[in-house]
Amino acid sequence: MDSTYSYLKGMISEEDLHRIINLFQKLNFAVHIPELSGENLLKGLEEFREHLGGQLTIMLLDEIGKGVEVHQMDSTVISNSADKLQEFQEEGFKFA
Numbered sequence: 001m002d003s004t005y006s007y008l009k010g011m012i013s014e015e016d017l018h019r020i021i022n023l024f025q026k027l028n029f030a031v032h033i034p035e036l037s038g039e040n041l042l043k044g045l046e047e048f049r050e051h052l053g054g055q056l057t058i059m060l061l062d063e064i065g066k067g068v069e070v071h072q073m074d075s076t077v078i079s080n081s082a083d084k085l086q087e088f089q090e091e092g093f094k095f096a
Contacts (some may be wrong), residue, residue: 001078002058005078011062011063031090032088038084
């Protein structure tokens with residue numbers, strides 16, 4: 001999810017995102033979990049923020065191997081990230 005969010009925010013390239021998704025495929029990891037979509041995902045992030053004492057801290061990618069902490073996330077981009085992961089899962093997330 002964080003890698004897809006990073007891509008949609010323009011932090012990593014589409015090629016980098018495909019490399020990450022391909023690695024998940026090779027490891028037989030699911031990239032989409034239906035229970036972590038939409039409202040459930042946003043609710044979970046809010047609970048995580050509260051658990052952290054009020055300030056959300058999420059590690060996103062500035063490039064593969066280089067993370068950057070952010071303290072705010074756009075709920076629309078989060079939802080779009082979940083949708084994109086569902087598409088990858090349904091398509092078999094195979095890229096050239």
